[in-house]
Amino acid sequence: MSIKAKKSRVGKTTKNSLKYIASESLKRFITLTGIEKVGAFVRRLTSVMERPGRLFVQTSPQPIEKEQECRGLTVISANLWHDWPQYRRSMERLEAFAQLAENHQADILLLQEVSRTAQFQTDDWLSRRLGMTSIYTRANGHLHGIGFEEGLAILSHHPLSRPELRQLTPESSKFVHRLALGSQVDTPCGSLLAFSVHLSINGKQNARETEKLHSWVQEVSDTMPAFVGGDFNASESSRSISNLKQKWLDTFRHLNPLADGTTHEIRWPWGKPLRRSRLDYIFLKAEQTQWKLLEALHLETPGHKHSDHRAVLLRLAPAYVKINR
Numbered sequence: 001m002s003i004k005a006k007k008s009r010v011g012k013t014t015k016n017s018l019k020y021i022a023s024e025s026l027k028r029f030i031t032l033t034g035i036e037k038v039g040a041f042v043r044r045l046t047s048v049m050e051r052p053g054r055l056f057v058q059t060s061p062q063p064i065e066k067e068q069e070c071r072g073l074t075v076i077s078a079n080l081w082h083d084w085p086q087y088r089r090s091m092e093r094l095e096a097f098a099q100l101a102e103n104h105q106a107d108i109l110l111l112q113e114v115s116r117t118a119q120f121q122t123d124d125w126l127s128r129r130l131g132m133t134s135i136y137t138r139a140n141g142h143l144h145g146i147g148f149e150e151g152l153a154i155l156s157h158h159p160l161s162r163p164e165l166r167q168l169t170p171e172s173s174k175f176v177h178r179l180a181l182g183s184q185v186d187t188p189c190g191s192l193l194a195f196s197v198h199l200s201i202n203g204k205q206n207a208r209e210t211e212k213l214h215s216w217v218q219e220v221s222d223t224m225p226a227f228v229g230g231d232f233n234a235s236e237s238s239r240s241i242s243n244l245k246q247k248w249l250d251t252f253r254h255l256n257p258l259a260d261g262t263t264h265e266i267r268w269p270w271g272k273p274l275r276r277s278r279l280d281y282i283f284l285k286a287e288q289t290q291w292k293l294l295e296a297l298h299l300e301t302p303g304h305k306h307s308d309h310r311a312v313l314l315r316l317a318p319a320y321v322k323i324n325r
Contacts, residue, residue, distance in 0.1 A: 050142060052151070052177050055163050058127040058134040070189040072294060072317035076106045077196070077229030077282050080122065081307040082115035082150045084141070089304060090115075094122065096301040097311070098129045104299070104313060108185060109155040110196040110229035110282070113307075116143050116150070123153045133160050139177050139198065152181040152196045152230075159186045166216045168209040169200065176200075180213055180228075182220060189318050192286075193221045197230030199240075206233060210240040214247055217285060225286035231309060235277050236261060248283035251314045252296040263298055263310040282314045291316050294323060 078097065083090065101109060114122045114136060123136040132155040141149035154160065164182035182195040195217060199209045210232070217228055228248065234240040236253070245253075252261060261278035280298075284291065295315040300306065317323055 052138050052167060052179055056136045058124055068188040070318060070321050072315060072321060072323055073107045073187060073189055074105055075108045075227055075282060075314045076101060076311050077110040077280060078311035079112040079231040079280065079307055079309040080114055082113045084148055092304060093306045096304060097306040098126060100299060100301050101130060107157050108194055110194060111153040112196060112198040112231045113150050114153040118147050127155060132157055135160055135163050135183050137165055137181050139179050152179055152198060154181060154183050154194055154196050156185050164220050168212050178209055193224050193226040195226060195228045197228060199233045201233045207240045210244055221285060227282055227284060229282035229312060231280050233279055244283060248285045251282050251284050251293055252312060255293055255296040280309055280312045282312050290319055292319055
């Protein structure tokens with residue numbers, strides 16, 4: 001081998017050694033400075049900031065009969081309380097809610113705080129457990145980014161179509177998204193629209209969101225009847241609810257003008273109530289002459305509660321249907 005060839009080989013070996021040393025030094029620098037951890041944190045942060053928009057549809061495992069007699073409809077709206085990151089008694093609470101829906105023969109479920117983790121997806125489990133079709137959308141968190149997310153869902157024993165989604169918080173709101181999810185439901189009593197809603201706690205922001213919600217529902221539904229149910233995070237005396245009650249029918253209060261409407265309680269550590277509020281509603285947007293309200297209740301499961309909110313139930317039927325009670 002010539003001296004020139006030997007020098008070339010030595011030069012390449014030296015370059016490879018320098019590359020190895022530089023690579024190891026870079027890895028050591030990244031480890032010592034925490035850049036890798038910062039990068040992972042940034043990726044998680046970016047995922048949480050991602051705008052909602054994707055819809056997930058689960059078709060029912062049970063065939064739906066197309067021709068059925070209209071015997072009225074039962075709608076339940078419920079905040080399922082995801083309880084992140086503790087998930088206390090989550091499966092026990094979900095099974096209790098599933099039994100509640102079965103016992104009251106719910107046709108349509110309007111759900112909030114529907115959680116998803118890498119191990120468990122609430123909307124999918126409930127859909128299979130109850131034999132219902134479902135539509136789900138993420139609101140906050142991010143399943144693939146941080147291993148947890150929560151959102152809105154609509155479940156039905158009748159076909160769902162024309163899913164609609166609207167973000168009610170401003171585009172500048174990156175970490176907390178408040179949404180409304182809607183879908184057409186084709187029932188034996190006719191087609192209607194159902195909306196699941198979860199609004200902000202802040203009073204001023206809540207008022208702006210209810211205005212956007214009303215305009216959007218009116219636009220989407222046009223002349224079709226619609227249910228709008230969910231956790232509105234506003235009391236009956238708030239401006240938000242007062243304004244909505246002038247435009248849509250507050251179904252529970254219509255049938256129960258003097259009843260205690262509490263759906264959420266905050267208690268002192270020793271058990272006494274600190275604050276009792278009505279935060280959960282089902283509004284009806286329709287001509288009152290077309291539908292008759294049969295029953296409106298606030299529900300909680302016996303024994304252990306399924307959530308920190310009571311569920312809201314509405315039974316109704318088209319005006320032409322005779323109901324034997």
